[in-house]
Amino acid sequence: MKVYQLCYSKIKGKEMLKAVIAPKNSLLFLPWNWPLMKLMPTMYLKSHQLYDKITEILVENKGTILFKTSWFTNLDILVTSDPANVQHVLNSNYSIYQRGSEFRKAFDFLGPAAFTKDLHEWREDKKFTHAFYKEIKFHKSTPKIIHHTLENGLLPVLDHVSQQNQVLDLQNLFNRYMLDATCLSATGFDLGSLRVDFPKAPLLDAMDDIAEAVKRIAAKNQETGDDFDVLKFYLAEAGGGSKGSKKHAEKGFLVANIATLLFAGRDTSAGLLTWFFYLISKNPLVENKILEEIRQFSPPQKYLFSKVEELSKLVYLHSVLIESLRLYPTVPVIIRDPTKEDVLPSGHKVDQTTKVFLCTYAMGRMPEIWGKDCNEFKPERWISGKEQVKHVASHIFLAFGSGPWACPGREVAFTRMKAVVATILHNFHVRVLDGQSISPSVSATLYIKHGFKATLSNRWV
Numbered sequence: 001m002k003v004y005q006l007c008y009s010k011i012k013g014k015e016m017l018k019a020v021i022a023p024k025n026s027l028l029f030l031p032w033n034w035p036l037m038k039l040m041p042t043m044y045l046k047s048h049q050l051y052d053k054i055t056e057i058l059v060e061n062k063g064t065i066l067f068k069t070s071w072f073t074n075l076d077i078l079v080t081s082d083p084a085n086v087q088h089v090l091n092s093n094y095s096i097y098q099r100g101s102e103f104r105k106a107f108d109f110l111g112p113a114a115f116t117k118d119l120h121e122w123r124e125d126k127k128f129t130h131a132f133y134k135e136i137k138f139h140k141s142t143p144k145i146i147h148h149t150l151e152n153g154l155l156p157v158l159d160h161v162s163q164q165n166q167v168l169d170l171q172n173l174f175n176r177y178m179l180d181a182t183c184l185s186a187t188g189f190d191l192g193s194l195r196v197d198f199p200k201a202p203l204l205d206a207m208d209d210i211a212e213a214v215k216r217i218a219a220k221n222q223e224t225g226d227d228f229d230v231l232k233f234y235l236a237e238a239g240g241g242s243k244g245s246k247k248h249a250e251k252g253f254l255v256a257n258i259a260t261l262l263f264a265g266r267d268t269s270a271g272l273l274t275w276f277f278y279l280i281s282k283n284p285l286v287e288n289k290i291l292e293e294i295r296q297f298s299p300p301q302k303y304l305f306s307k308v309e310e311l312s313k314l315v316y317l318h319s320v321l322i323e324s325l326r327l328y329p330t331v332p333v334i335i336r337d338p339t340k341e342d343v344l345p346s347g348h349k350v351d352q353t354t355k356v357f358l359c360t361y362a363m364g365r366m367p368e369i370w371g372k373d374c375n376e377f378k379p380e381r382w383i384s385g386k387e388q389v390k391h392v393a394s395h396i397f398l399a400f401g402s403g404p405w406a407c408p409g410r411e412v413a414f415t416r417m418k419a420v421v422a423t424i425l426h427n428f429h430v431r432v433l434d435g436q437s438i439s440p441s442v443s444a445t446l447y448i449k450h451g452f453k454a455t456l457s458n459r460w461v
Contacts (some may be wrong), residue, residue, distance in 0.1 A: 050442055051332055054079065055362040063366065064346040066354075077356045081362035083369065085346035085397040089336055089356060090403035095119055097356060100337030116258045126404075128237065128248050129257050133408050137228040139308075141185065142412060146419045147306035149181045153194035154420065155304060160196045163458040167433065169451040170277055174270035174420070176201065181416060182265030186258050187217045188229035231258055261380055267445040269328040269413050273450050275328035275418060276321060279377050281432040281454075286379060287425065290317050294422045300351070302460050305422040314418050318389050318443075319382035321417055322397075326370075327377065329399045332361040332446045360398045361446070369396060428456040 019031035058066060078087070104116050117125065118294065133139050149239045155179055161168045176194035179201070183191040193201035222407040231254065238249035247253060280287045293316045298305070305311060336358070340350040350356060369376050370381070384390050394402035400410045407413075433453045 031432060051359075051361040051440060054359055055081075055365050056360065058362045059366065062346070063368070064344070064348060066348050074353055076350075077357065078344075078348055078350055078354055079357040079359055080344070080346065081359045081366055082344075082346050083363070083393075083396045085348075086358055086363070086398060086402065088345050090334075090401070090405070091395060092138075093342065094403045094405075096339055096342055097336035098339055100335070100355075102337075103335060111429060115257075115264075125248075128234075128381055130408050131237065132230050132233045133412075135228070135233065138185075138230075138233070141228040143306050143308050144416060145181055145184050147304065148190070149177060149184065149194070150304045150306060150419065152190075153177060153180055153192075154423065155302075155427070156196055157194060157198075157459065158424065158456055162428060162458045163437065165455065167453050167455055169453050170430075171270065171274040171448055171451045172198075174273040175266060177420060178270045178273075178416070179262065179266040182262050183217065186230045186261045186265075188219045188227060188232065191217070230261060234258075235459070256316065264409070265413075266409075268364050268407075269417055271330045272321065272328070273324055273417055274448050275446075276324040276417075276421065277430065277432070277454070278438060278448065278452055279324050279327070281430070283377055286320060286377070290421070291319060291425055294426050298422075298426050300460075302427055303423075305426070307417045308415055310420070311415055311418045314422060315383065315387055315389055317418055317421060318414060319379040321414065321421070322382050322389065323377060323379040325399045326364040326397065328440065328446055329360040329364060330446055331399070331401075331444065332359070332440070334358040334398070334401070335362060340388050352373060358398065363396070363398050427459055429459060431455050431457070 058079065058081045064078065064080040064085060067077040067079075098118050099116070107116050132360075154173075157173070160166075173194070176198070180191050180194050183189060190199065195197065234248070234254050234257070238254070280290070293314055294305070297310050297313065334357075336356045338350045338352060338354055338356060340347065343349050363369065365374050382390050394400065394406060400407040431454055433455070436453060437450060438452070439449045441449045
């Protein structure tokens with residue numbers, strides 16, 4: 001086990017910051033290119049190489065590094081991609097590892113949402129905020145919403161762009177589509193941000209103001225008839241349902257949790273779809289296999305995919321999405337704060353002065369987990385002999401979280417994404433513009449830093 005430490009040392013009368021490795025009770029001076037020194041320039045510049053550097057260092061150090069920096073910040077940092085450590089933190093001992101004050105500060109614009117709360121409050125709210133996923137009406141509403149957003153948003157925009165031979169930023173397109181689809185599901189209101197003229201969408205551009213925008217949307221909720229939406233479900237439950245309480249009926253609480261749905265529903269799926277199209281643009285054989293599969297369920301003419309039973313049969317497409325998510329997880333790092341002293345399976349000790357970073361990005365690129373071909377884009381690794389998608393334990397494939405805080409909207413997200421991909425590829429040739437600089441953003445959600453531009457041509461003209 002290695003513990004990396006920073007200390008001052010006098011060399012030839014000058015104080016110099018040195019890196020020290022401390023196995024057991026001994027101290028050995030290391031050269032300047034030790035792990036933290038490798039990372040520092042990258043972190044300072046917020047370079048696209050940050051996540052790759054972290055991965056490289058974790059591979060060299062059996063998946064876990066502890067940086068002892070207490071002498072000047074009173075904070076130690078443990079970074080890990082070890083599945084045993086992940087299982088320990090997110091599952092076996094999750095009550096010890098909380099999201100912490102910095103997490104709440106980062107998402108304070110969401111207000112009193114269950115998403116931002118510590119364990120004791122979150123337990124109380126989870127049953128209420130996640131209950132709609134079990135509703136039959138919710139699942140019945142999904143294909144209707146997909147059909148509406150494809151027919152009224154995505155297809156008209158793509159037709160227009162192809163006819164006018166315009167350049168399209170796919171990342172912007174997916175952001176708008178997923179915001180509209182999530183808003184319709186959450187509030188019953190079609191925001192209409194994805195239209196031919198790409199209208200100004202303040203909610204899209206200023207997610208920090210999301211709670212205020214949701215208040216205005218929620219006010220229109222009663223105009224939407226009898227169709228299911230999450231806000232109506234919350235209001236009904238809080239007003240007398242078995243899971244509701246007086247607190248859950250408060251406007252601030254309802255708005256905060258609807259805002260959380262919009263934030264999560266837009267950012268994660270839009271980011272993944274962008275990386276998906278980037279990866280298949282580099283792997284045309286994969287795109288051809290997707291086309292072969294979707295043509296089994298579509299006529300040789302313009303067609304949109306919104307039937308859940310149809311989408312569920314697209315096994316190869318599903319495997320390509322998961323493989324894209326392995327290489328470019330939408331949440332590259334999960335941070336937890338220990339509330340007391342603990343020892344991880346790797347042998348590292350942590351306590352209240354330690355930040356634990358679970359590096360999802362590195363976990364998707366570890367040879368010990370995925371084999372020597374871990375850096376290759378290989379969708380076939382997800383398909384079993386029975387032509388079904390393989391199941392991999394969540395503490396190994398961490399893209400949707402693990403344990404009590406695992407994302408409950410995984411299946412809905414995949415259904416939406418498959419509908420978008422199948423509809424685009426069946427109806428249009430997508431040609432990515434040459435010369436783009438493609439690098440991941442250094443942010444809570446892994447976007448392509450400068451967008452992803454392409455042109456389209458209609459397959460059925």
